[in-house]
Amino acid sequence: MSNKTTVTAQPNTTTIVIEREFDAPRPKVFDAYTQADKLEKWWSPSATAKIEIDARDGGMWKFSDPQDDGQLMTFYGYFHEVTAPERIIQTEEFANIDERGHVALDKYEFTELDGDRTKVTLTMTYTSIADRDAAMDSGMEEGVVQQFANLDRLLLDA
Amino acid sequence: MVEQNIYIDNLFGSLADPIRRDILRRLTTTTYSIGQLAQNYDVSFAAISKHLKVLEKAKLIHKNRRGNEQIVSISPEAIKDAAYYLKQYESLWQTRHNKLDTLLKEES
Numbered sequence: 001m002s003n004k005t006t007v008t009a010q011p012n013t014t015t016i017v018i019e020r021e022f023d024a025p026r027p028k029v030f031d032a033y034t035q036a037d038k039l040e041k042w043w044s045p046s047a048t049a050k051i052e053i054d055a056r057d058g059g060m061w062k063f064s065d066p067q068d069d070g071q072l073m074t075f076y077g078y079f080h081e082v083t084a085p086e087r088i089i090q091t092e093e094f095a096n097i098d099e100r101g102h103v104a105l106d107k108y109e110f111t112e113l114d115g116d117r118t119k120v121t122l123t124m125t126y127t128s129i130a131d132r133d134a135a136m137d138s139g140m141e142e143g144v145v146q147q148f149a150n151l152d153r154l155l156l157d158a
Numbered sequence: 159m160v161e162q163n164i165y166i167d168n169l170f171g172s173l174a175d176p177i178r179r180d181i182l183r184r185l186t187t188t189t190y191s192i193g194q195l196a197q198n199y200d201v202s203f204a205a206i207s208k209h210l211k212v213l214e215k216a217k218l219i220h221k222n223r224r225g226n227e228q229i230v231s232i233s234p235e236a237i238k239d240a241a242y243y244l245k246q247y248e249s250l251w252q253t254r255h256n257k258l259d260t261l262l263k264e265e266s
Contacts, residue, residue: 002252002255002256002259003255003259004252005248005251005252005255006248007244007247007248007251009244009247011179018251020251020255022255022258022259022262023259023262023263024262024263028262028265029258029262032258032261032262038261041257041261042254042255042257042258042260042261043254136244136247139246139247139250139251
């Protein structure tokens with residue numbers, strides 16, 4: 001039985017809050033969020049995704065993944081604050097749209113829980129309600145794709 | 159996908175207003191005539207009628223004529239779609255986090 005991920009996105013707001021508990025101590029969870037080799041193992045549903053990350057104040061991060069149509073899909077941003085192992089504040093922008101400026105601010109909070117467990121709260125704040133909804137739309141599509149991938153795996157195992 | 163986006167835009171837009179949210183909340187338990195609904199709010203009948211038009215356009219409610227009255231009821235499909243939409247987004251993160259669980263377990 002895995003821990004449950006909760007998503008809170010009130011209509012007509014610019015934020016999405018994602019909460020999750022992990023059965024691991026805080027420094028270890030923090031490392032999994034800030035080291036490229038670890039992130040590549042869990043962040044992306046795609047095996048071809050590349051992650052560059054310089055997790056320190058002012059550092060940059062970049063996530064890119066070549067698509068079937070030859071286009072390189074890229075998300076990137078800068079770290080405003082990296083305070084190990086408790087907090088990360090960073091910007092995030094999708095590079096594959098013509099108009100720049102649709103930047104989100106992501107805040108990760110790592111909270112220690114009893115029994116060497118950790119809670120991660122991610123608050124994503126967009127500059128408009130439309131941007132927030134667009135981010136959820138694309139996430140929804142990815143979620144559906146993942147579900148089918150999981151289903152395929154399940155059917156192969158059966 | 160384009161049509162779905164328009165639908166979702168309508169859905170979020172229709173829920174933006176506190177009166178529209180309150181109307182939907184009331185309609186989850188019973189049906190109302192437009193007049194009955196309007197009595198609950200400190201705004202004009204015309205204003206309520208306008209809110210209902212927005213909700214109807216977003217397919218969240220439908221209206222049926224009963225005699226001289228229009229009866230308003232909630233559309234179950236619309237509410238289900240809103241929940242489904244959030245659930246798909248949640249599943250992206252759930253899958254991601256389950257993979258992280260595996261990684262954290264491997265390392266210990």
